[in-house]
Amino acid sequence: MSPRSPQLSDTPVRFDGGRLTLEDVGALSRRERPAELGTAPAFRQRIAKGAAFLDRLLAEDGVIYGVTTGYGDSVTVSIPPALIAELPHHLYTYHGIGAGRFLTPEETRAVLATRLASLSQGFSGVGVPLLTQLELLLKHDVLPLIPAEGSVGASGDLTPLSYVAAVLCGERDVWHRGERKPAAQVLKELGIAPLKLRPKEGLAIMNGTAVMTALACLAWERAEYLSRLATRLTAFNVLASAGNAHHFDETLFAAKPHAGQQRVAARLRADLVTDRPPRNEQRLQDRYSLRCAPHVIGVLEDALPYFRTLIENELNSANDNPLIDPDGERVLHGGHFYGGHIAFAMDGLKNAVANVADLLDRQLALLVDPRFNHGLPANLSASTGARAAINHGLKAAQISVSAWTAEALKQTMPASVFSRSTECHNQDKVSMGTIAARDCLRVLELTEQVAAAMLIAARQGVTLRQRLDADAKPGPAMAAMHADLEARIPLLVEDRALDGELQGLITAIRRREWRLHEA
Template sequence: MKKVVIDGNNLTIEDVVRVARDRWEVVLGEIAKERIKHSRKIVEKYLKEGRVVYGITTGFGKFSEVVISKEDTEKLQENLIMSHSCGVGKPLPEDVVRAIMLLRTNALAKGYSGVRLETVDTLIDMLNKNVIPVIPEKGSLGASGDLAPLAHMVLVMIGKGEAFYEGERMPGSEAMRKAGIPVITLSAKEGLALINGTQVMSALGCLNLYDAKRLIKTADAVASLTLEALRGIIDAFDERVQIVRPHKGQAISARNVRNMVMESELVTRQGQIRVQDAYTLRCIPQVHGAVRDAISYVEEVLKTEINSATDNPLIFPDDGEVISGGNFHGEPVALAMDFLAIALSEIANISERRIERLVNSQLNDLPPFLTEKGGLNSGMMIAQYTAASLVSENKVLAHPASVDSIPSSANQEDHVSMGTIAARKAREVLRNVATVLAIELMVASQALEFRQGFRRGRGTNEVYKLVREKVKPLEEDRELYVDINTCFDIINSGMIEKVLENVGIILE
């Protein structure tokens, strides 16, 4: 079995996806084990000395002034998990929960949290044996970390809550028993260490990012089919145009489109049919490129976040100190997820306008709504309606969650990030964008039926053939939702990149 070795410092976005979706085995590095043990010694030293330390010998939040006796420290941690398990809504998908568990493990592996090694091992065993805690999607404020959802993760570790195991939802204790994993009793600091972090928003963020990076490549490919179908002008994609405004993403998008339409007889030169195209064609590099640059920013934030210590207090074993700080605050991820949702919305916005240009005969030389028997048939008319509906929905979802804050814990925690809401919204926007691109793929392929006799580009021809293997040309009206869903699957599966690789085209 393929493995990911975690040490707290070198986890990649690709590693997260491998564990979350491909079920790679997780192994804790030897150096990480020593750091975890070293950190735990400090907690036990403070307990023995009877020191007053937040989260170890005190209550939480507003109760931080309440000192807890040494005898009650285990009960304190269990009560913390039970009381904080207030999540509501549908369970998060399996891949998200697996990513959450991996990220929390990686944070603990840094050695600043004070947990026991056996506690970390329990979390790894659950991942490797696919015990998936039922974590409700709603309930996190994104500061003091993702407290409520992470508490649901820990419930299963202590034999409570619910989990999915071998496709069945069951009590957490039963799932652990069937998987052969002993439940644990939380010791001092451990409950707090397990739930005080940004791993839910970051897990959603990593999967969103991975999918967004693939989707922006697909957007370039789909737009290239539309460019051909509308006899678009290739001059706007000239490398010299991009060099004099050297945004990295812009240059990549232009290059992708040039490669897609290489050898095409359908694209035109300026002045051949018209002097210049509408913005939705001419500005593909500028719009897609800006989104690509936004995605790059999000990636840098997440690469830092998933290799960070985000709980509180933090234990610095080399100095023998415990410091209360604010690394649990999700603001970096919250802003990045809001930015991602806004950026991705623009891909759908420009795609929908390209769809309109394809179906509106007042804007092209194609049959109205791409059907030869208009009137009797409505053709692709309502496909544009659906795209417009999704674009409008995205405008609502793109409202930033991070600009809101509601104080909690009797005003002790008086500014929160709402980062998990931002990440969940970005996930919904991502799906809507993929669907709009699927509609454009379907419509552009239909438009190309009316461009027979012209050679398609090296890349566009491969994508067109891929669509036609699964979706027949529209000759008479039929249930188009089936075709839309098929094109969505083509986009979501990564098949477009694979068929392009067969002809030597690597989308960047």
């Protein structure tokens, strides 16, 4: 099976207020497609109309939150007209107090794309130059260094997005061409003038759900691939342990009409040869981690379409405050920065993914144990003769999988229920959506590690089973993948460190190098 190469395309992801998909964000994050700001006159005029209305309102002494007033609890503070132009720069300056790891390049590109998508809806009162500056960061891959921690997920991702605002204005640091550099230096090298923010533009950049939504887009794609990979791994484990493929019978699953669960069972039927009756020596019923695999993975499969809807609705929303209605010429004060839908999606997704990790962990525990694997050697060691006594097969791999699974399960505590009251009780109910998204990414990372170890076990277990039973043959797609694994991973006969092979497989999973159950 040939590795799956990135699908590079000259077709841009266009930001013009039209609906985007989470795959659009994913493609931008991996630099598979370029970003392009819409050029249609109607789009540009809508953006300009909102900015012009704000200018006119200011000239007429209108009161606008975050423009002529302070921020948050400081809404009662009036800003002297001579200082209004300075206020947006103070907003990103005092929010420069993030901590933790920096977002990865992929995550940062997704954040830039997600914020640009929201501002392009035409309800934020920003000027075209701000949108163009975001487009240029994506075009030239100038990536603000964004600390991952510091957002409570309501009033938006204020602190992490302050690093985006600062870079647009030529401040703080960026990652560019493999190096950390001052933003001012990179913008100068590229001939890009630092932005001078208009009265509401600091608020428009920072007061939204771009970080949590960007991370959610990437998490969804990884979870969807893991769902299909876990199904293929289950098929490998059924074959290796001489399990009963008839547990996935079509008539059986028609009796319980969860579409995702039925889809998993259909994929298992395609991978396993089920046209022969069960052999007499087989267990009538396999243990739950094999027999009920469609019921576990199916929860994730059925949740994914719903979570997609929540994430994409947020992606295609105007989610700062206040919103500017350029047609009705109104300033609409509300709370669209609240990330409750993303928080719920990420809390739910991490739960479903962690359950899949637990399923695979249980399958491996059966597969390495000679009491339950129907004739395979202990720990799937291929060592024979006198040397079998000193070789340990996948003993340590099973321990590591157990550790990663336990940590994934520990991460499933919902973040969204831990709302805090912040900012003088103005932000007294917050979503914790960004924390939920980061938790979800950690669960995905751990589950990908579990899946990578399971690929080593699949290569080992199926080969050993086929030595015992020449009729143990998978379907064509599964057979091609096993051949690919054999080419990647030498059979484990003598003990060796497996970390290099494990890391290679983790990378292959994240690149989605195997085509899995495309139908």
